[in-house]
Amino acid sequence: MVDTFDLLSRWLHMLAAMGAVGGMLFMRFALLPATAQLAPESRDALLQAVRSRWAKAVMAAIALLLLSGLYNISRKEITYQVSPLYHALFGVKFLLAMGIFFLASALVGRSEAYAGIRRHAGRWLLVNLLLAVLLVCISGVLRQIELQPKSSGPQPASRAEGPAFSCVDVCATHCLPPTGSTRPARAEGHRHG
Numbered sequence: 001m002v003d004t005f006d007l008l009s010r011w012l013h014m015l016a017a018m019g020a021v022g023g024m025l026f027m028r029f030a031l032l033p034a035t036a037q038l039a040p041e042s043r044d045a046l047l048q049a050v051r052s053r054w055a056k057a058v059m060a061a062i063a064l065l066l067l068s069g070l071y072n073i074s075r076k077e078i079t080y081q082v083s084p085l086y087h088a089l090f091g092v093k094f095l096l097a098m099g100i101f102f103l104a105s106a107l108v109g110r111s112e113a114y115a116g117i118r119r120h121a122g123r124w125l126l127v128n129l130l131l132a133v134l135l136v137c138i139s140g141v142l143r144q145i146e147l148q149p150k151s152s153g154p155q156p157a158s159r160a161e162g163p164a165f166s167c168v169d170v171c172a173t174h175c176l177p178p179t180g181s182t183r184p185a186r187a188e189g190h191r192h193g
C-alpha cells in the first residue's frame with residue numbers, strides 16, 4: 001500500500017532537485033557562454049535581471065528539499081532499523097547539500113561578502129554541479145541499501161541474543177559418532193526436551 005505523504009514528499013524532493021540542478025546546468029553551459037559575447041554593461045544588466053528572478057526559485061528549491069528531505073529521513077528512522085552505513089552516507093549527503101545550498105545562495109544573492117564568488121560564477125557553478133552529481137549518486141546508493149523493517153516482530157539479531165547452543169549442536173558433537181566411525185554414541189540416555 002502506497003503512503004500518500006511518502007509519495008508526495010518523494011515527488012517534491014525529486015522535482016525540486018531536478019529544477020535546481022537543471023537550472024545550474026542551463027546557467028553554466030548556455031546562459032554564461034551566450035552572455036560572454038555581449039558588451040559588459042548589457043551583460044551585467046542581463047545577469048542581474050536573471051539572478052533576481054532565479055533567486056526566488058533557488059530559495060523555494062532549498063526550502064522544499066529541506067522539508068521533504070527531513071520528512072524522508074524521519075520516516076526512514078521511524079520505519080526501519082537504519083544501519084551505520086546508511087547513517088554515514090546520509091551524513092555525507094547532508095553536508096554536501098549544505099555546501100550546495102551555500103554556493104547556490106551566494107551565486108544569486110546580493111551580499112558584498114560573496115561578490116568574489118559571483119565574479120567567478122562559471123567556476124563556482126561548475127563546482128556546485130560536481131557536488132550535486134556526487135550527492136545524487138550517494139542518494140541512489142542510499143535508496144539501494146536494504147533496511148530491516150522495525151515492525152517485523154522480535155527476531156534474534158545474532159547468536160549472542162539466542163541460546164548459546166542448541167540440542168542439535170550438542171547431539172552433533174556428543175551423541176552422534178563421527179562420520180564413518182563404528183564407535184557407539186556416548187550419550188545414551190540423554191534427554192533433550
Ligand code: HEM
Nearest residue numbers: 010017065066069070072073097100135136139140142143
Ligand atoms: C541539493 C540537494 C539535494 C538533492 C539534489 C537531493 C536529491 C535526492 C535524490 C535524487 C533522491 C532519490 C529519490 C528517490 O529515488 O526516491 C534523494 C533521496 C533522499 N534525500 Fe535528497 N537531495 C537533496 C537534499 C536533501 C536533504 C537536505 C535531505 C535531508 C535533510 C535529503 C534527504 C533525502 C532522503 C532521506 C532520501 C531518501 C533516501 C532513501 O531512499 O533511502 N536530501 N535525494
